């Protein structure tokens with residue numbers, strides 16, 4: 178895989194790098210006297226130093242100074258390093274560097290910045306990734322930077338950040354690629370290739386009759402795509418079993434809508450562009466599995482089911498008012514065909530819940546670009562909505578705390594009784610309503626109530642704290658965080674949630 182590999186660099190005058198990126202909030206006092214003197218001389222003639230990314234030549238070598246800006250206010254966080262690294266690496270690349278190094282001269286005592294070096298590297302990787310279509314057309318040379326040295330990083334850190342970077346790279350490819358190149362069969366092929374010879378096993382369900390029988394809600398979403406063979410759905414199942422004892426089981430269901438037209442409730446008014454990225458949840462989960470495969474954490478077993486499907490429109494498309502009996506036996510009244518992600522994931526969630534009953538310390542997650550409301554309510558942060566057992570175990574809080582340290586921020590939402598009331602049946606004809614008909618962004622509790630729906634069709638409403646067998650469940654809505662700047666058409670995918678999950682469960 179062509180992501181820029183991290184390597185350890187013990188000394189500043191290491192000949193292995195061809196550009197030195199220095200990220201700091203202050204460049205006036207550096208340990209290295211040579212460098213410090215050179216920067217001081219430059220400061221005397223260039224007022225931009227410390228205010229914007231600046232390029233200078235010291236002893237015939239490229240030096241790039243990337244200021245973080247202030248770090249000490251209540252609202253500053255490690256993204257100051259992430260963002261500075263993105264700007265700096267682009268400058269390094271433009272100058273012709275292929276093997277730059279990142280140096281953080283001032284080790285901060287502030288715990289917010291304990292992973293600043295790792296985060297700076299991941300920021301650089303985020304900036305350097307180019308879309309799969311671009312690499313397939315122009316060649317891999319459009320990503321000329323093949324290696325990034327990290328000063329002061331030990332071997333364990335290098336191993337961890339390489340695992341995260343490799344996973345994020347795959348997640349960006351899977352999320353960010355156009356709907357034909359990454360149609361469900363080709364999404365599945367990418368996963369098969371990604372895990373070939375690795376510690377993660379892959380099973381792909383391609384048979385339509387099996388999907389119709391086992392996953393009736395996913396089949397309903399996929400129905401209009403059956404007319405076009407290359408758009409046929411896939412279920413991708415991934416599993417990692419650690420060496421030695423299993424102490425925890427992580428179980429993921431990812432939303433992989435390779436294209437979401439909205440279906441019969443067609444996205445109009447220009448809201449369809451960018452909907453090839455509606456597979457970001459499945460992409461983040463597959464990426465996390467890649468990180469797990471590379472890092473091989475002890476004690477943690479990880480299982481992932483990906484619902485890879487296209488929500489097309491056509492003569493056989495599903496329509497609102499249809500009542501579908503789910504795998505769990507729940508009769509679902511379709512409220513709006515654009516609320517398809519919860520349908521695509523629901524039956525897989527039910528299947529996962531059955532596995533959870535006999536798993537060691539299970540924690541179940543759905544990961545999805547589910548609602549515009551998550552983006553409206555949280556801005557560029559993921560939204561975690563959890564059930565009672567997950568809340569009691571502080572699963573979302575701990576994950577979000579990791580996100581703060583790894584530039585992968587999230588907000589914790591509550592699941593409330595209003596969410597269940599909102600989707601309750603109006604007659605005896607059905608058991609639950611899939612969605613209302615206003616845009617989620619203008620619907621009160623628009624990102625919280627879908628978690629109630631998922632809990633019901635997944636059968637997890639019977640595994641709350643009041644039950645004989647509580648099972649923790651967290652719904653991760655990454656609709657606000659899945660692409661840079663919330664720009665679904667043009668923003669680079671971020672692999673939202675991946676580094677938080679890795680930091681929380683693998684380190």
Ligand SMILES: [Zn+2]
Nearest residue numbers: 437515516517
């Ligand atoms: Zn939709």
